[in-house]
Amino acid sequence: MNRAKSILWYDLETFGLNPHVDRIAQAGYIRTDLELNIIEEPDVIYNRLTDDYLPQPESCLVTGITPDVVNSRGMREYEFISKLNSEFTRENTTVCGYNNINFDDEAVRSTLYRNLMDPFERESKKGRTRWDIINLVRAARDLRPEGICFDKKNEETGFTSFRLTDLTEENGIEQVGAHDALVDVYATIAIARLIKTKQPRLYSYAYTHRTKYDIWNLIEEDRSKVFLSTMPLFASERGNTHPLMPIWRTSENSSDIYFFDLLSPIPSSLDEIADLRESGIIKIQTNRCPFLCPISVLDKNAEKRLGFTKDEILKKASDIKRNCRYLFDLSSLIERTKPEYEEETDPDYTIYESFMDRDDKEKLKSIMSGDKERILRMGEYHFKSEKYHKMLWRTVARNWPEVLTEKEKMQWKSFCATRLLQPSSKYSKTLDLYLRECREGLESVERSASEKVIFKKLYDWGLEVKERIFSS
Structure with missing residues (x-):
């Protein structure tokens, strides 16, 4: 029996800003039907910390979540991510959040991977999809803002603010607290309801064009079309939407499609291009829920807001098609401008090295379903x-240290000591630096009393870890 389609709205609070390195602290989720009625009890779960990782103090100041909280309320990371994944992988579920594609989804992927589970399987198959409404909200502001207030400005940029707290406040939506996962989930659903009520066609369009296949079909219907794309890359006083025309795709199955930004000057040749973005060439990853719609959506009010007209854009697109055929084959340019990445060697962080081999996946699933005392x-x-030899040992040691032999416990302490003294990621702090930052926070007259409570808890946690790992 097929399950009815539903949306699982979720949010994470984390112990840092790098989704591949930092650990999840808290996850909150609420399941609704497609009409956004809550159909199951909301839930919030916590993830315990382990001795091979130190939280980022600044993130704890934002969320108020400290190691003592997650370790008293939480579960082992393997159990935590298994529970969350069981919700994500339910048949006909769309997993959705607010800016989740860029951060929360990446943190979930990395946590699944670190715990020997397929990080991508939950995103497709059996009617499963993912969505992110932040670009829908940006598109509502630019294209169909009627009935929705977007008056608040970002203090740093002066542009429209898309912070959840600002949007809920100016639209009369009650939101008690912030940077609490479940509070943010309720706020996300409320903003989605607002757009669905005030601009139902826009909401429906975004929902029905959330997958890469929807975007591919939209483009394949007419490759000569001009589209509007809404993304933070285009952020300005006028908005977040630019007109684009598709020019190149790396292969038929590739998620990456290249567009030309029709607000950019036309390069006279590919040879003069050193930077794709500065030359108006935009890569859109169709598997990351971009907002893309036909330029026919642009009405007179939107033209005035955004500062360009449909007629002038269509004329420029026509000129490019006639006179700039060199823009329609970017293979040599992409190869020439490909960025160089520092190769990652620690297996905990090589999630994008390759897809999980099917045999390895089945073997790991079988191993992890058995008696944890017998795994090693x-x-x-x-x-x-x-790499799975190392990762298997680490997963058992992190999650079930009680099953380790005395020799294995010493090996685990040695591993943790290395991580604390010489972190394998440049985004992690040494134990000495962590403790120094906590002490400085406690001694600073610029810090509030509530902040010092958090610094004290973090400092005490660091001392506990130091005692466990470095005591003889």
Whole structure:
């Protein structure tokens, strides 16, 4: 029996700003039907910390969540991500949040991967999809703002603010607290309801064009079309929407499609291009829920807001098609301008090195479903990817340290000591730096009393970890 379609709205609070390195602290989620009626009890869960990781103090100041909170209320990370994933992988579920594609989804992927689960399987198959309404909100402001207030400005940029707290406040939506996962989920659903009520066609369009296949079909209907794209890359006083025309796709199955920004000057040749973005060439990743719609959506009010007209954009697009055919094959340019990345060597962070081999996935699933005390006693496992030997040992040590032998406990302490003294990621702090920052926070007259309470808890946590790992 097929389950009815539903949307699982979720939000994470984390112990840092890097979704691939920092740990999740809290997850809140609420399931609704497609009419946004809540159909199941909301839930919030916590993720315990382990001794091979230190939280970022500034993130704890924002959320108010400290190690003592997650360790008293939470579950082992393996159990935490398994529970969250069981909600995500329910048949016909669309997982949605607010800016979740860029951050929360990446943190979930990395946590699944670190715990030997397929990080991508939950995003497709059996009617499962993912969505992110932040670009829908931006599009509502630019294209169809009637009935919705977008008056608040970002203090740093002076542009329209898309912070949840600002949007709920100016639209008369009660939001008690912020940077609490469940509070933010309620706020996200409320903003979605607001757009669905005030601009139902826009909401419906965004929902029905949330997958890469929807975007591919939209473009394939007429490759000569001009589209409007809404994204933070285009943020300005006028808005977040630019007119684009598709010019190149790396392959038929690629999620990446390249567009030309029709508000940019036309380059005279590919040879003069050193930077794609500065030359008006935009890569859109269709599997990351971009907002893309036909330029026919542009009405007179939107033209006035955004500062360009449909007629002038269509004329420029026509000129490019006639006179700039060199823009329609970017293979050599993409190769020439490809950024160089520092190769990651620690297996905990090589999530994008390759997809999980099917045999390895099934073997790991079988291993992890068994008695945890026996996992490290079953002799040598054979994996297609050698990294899973290290990762399996780390997963058991992090989650079930009580099953380790005395020798294995010493090895785990040694591993943690290395992480604390010489972190494998440049985004992590050494234990000494962490403790120094906490002391400075406690001693600073610029910090409030409530902030000092958090610094004290973080400092005490650091001392506890130091005692556990470095005591003889």
